Amino acid sequence: MIAKKQDRIIAELNTLFPDAHCVLVHSNPLEMLVAVMLSAQTTDAAVNKVTPALFAAYPTAQDYADASLEDLEGYLKRLGLYRSKARSLKKMGQALVEHFDGEVPHTMKQLTTLPGVGRKTANVVLGECFGVPSVPVDTHVERISKRLGFAKRDDTVLDVERKLKRTLPRDSWMKLHHQFIFFGRYVCKAQNPKCKECHLVDLCKEPHKNL
DNA sequence: ATCCCGAGGG
DNA sequence: CCCTCTGGAT
Numbered sequence: 610m611i612a613k614k615q616d617r618i619i620a621e622l623n624t625l626f627p628d629a630h631c632v633l634v635h636s637n638p639l640e641m642l643v644a645v646m647l648s649a650q651t652t653d654a655a656v657n658k659v660t661p662a663l664f665a666a667y668p669t670a671q672d673y674a675d676a677s678l679e680d681l682e683g684y685l686k687r688l689g690l691y692r693s694k695a696r697s698l699k700k701m702g703q704a705l706v707e708h709f710d711g712e713v714p715h716t717m718k719q720l721t722t723l724p725g726v727g728r729k730t731a732n733v734v735l736g737e738c739f740g741v742p743s744v745p746v747d748t749h750v751e752r753i754s755k756r757l758g759f760a761k762r763d764d765t766v767l768d769v770e771r772k773l774k775r776t777l778p779r780d781s782w783m784k785l786h787h788q789f790i791f792f793g794r795y796v797c798k799a800q801n802p803k804c805k806e807c808h809l810v811d812l813c814k815e816p817h818k819n820l
Numbered sequence: 821a822t823c824c825c826g827a828g829g830g
Numbered sequence: 831c832c833c834t835c836t837g838g839a840t
Binding site: 631632633645646648649650651652653654655656689690693697724725726727728729730733745746747748749750786787789790793794798799800 | 822823824825826827828
């Protein structure tokens with residue numbers, strides 16, 4: 610990626626989404642961890658609807674560990690994948706209590722040992738809660754990165770993460786992560802991208818649509 | 821019908 | 831690598 614192109618992309622994202630930020634409502638690392646886990650295949654708005662009651666009922670890792678699956682499922686009923694998420698939450702609570710004294714760990718290696726927590730979720734928690742420069746690669750970040758030429762078509766998500774980290778300014782990683790997501794959600798959508806109003810079409814590696 | 825800030829298992 | 835889990839919004 611030519612530096613000039615990258616600067617143009619960053620400038621455009623700053624114009625479109627000057628204050629892109631984390632939309633998941635949370636007030637501590639455990640809540641963030643849970644909210645990100647719940648967001649898989651689900652909109653943030655849907656997650657924010659169930660978390661107030663969930664967080665009130667289960668304020669600590671021990672509470673998740675002790676929870677009954679039926680109760681947990683009740684809180685998550687309106688989310689996609691709610692049964693597997695309920696199972697993961699309980700197991701995650703147990704693992705936190707057993708291995709980390711009930712606290713959310715601060716490293717990628719430790720976080721990804723937790724049931725239901727993969728690299729993407731861990732990166733969000735590290736970046737959002739612990740100030741560790743991170744580039745979480747979700748479906749949006751992966752798609753945008755490939756379309757704009759930050760990565761190749763058949764790169765894995767880990768490849769994409771490495772390439773983004775190699776080229777993007779470290780102090781903007783989390784902001785760009787959020788801006789990629791907003792850009793992917795509202796402009797460079799998976800199915801019907803708004804190529805017509807996109808100022809970056811000339812950089813795109815994919816055939817343009819809706820022109 | 822299609823998509824949503826994925827992870828785990830086969 | 832591919833499949834499954836899953837309801838709600840649009």
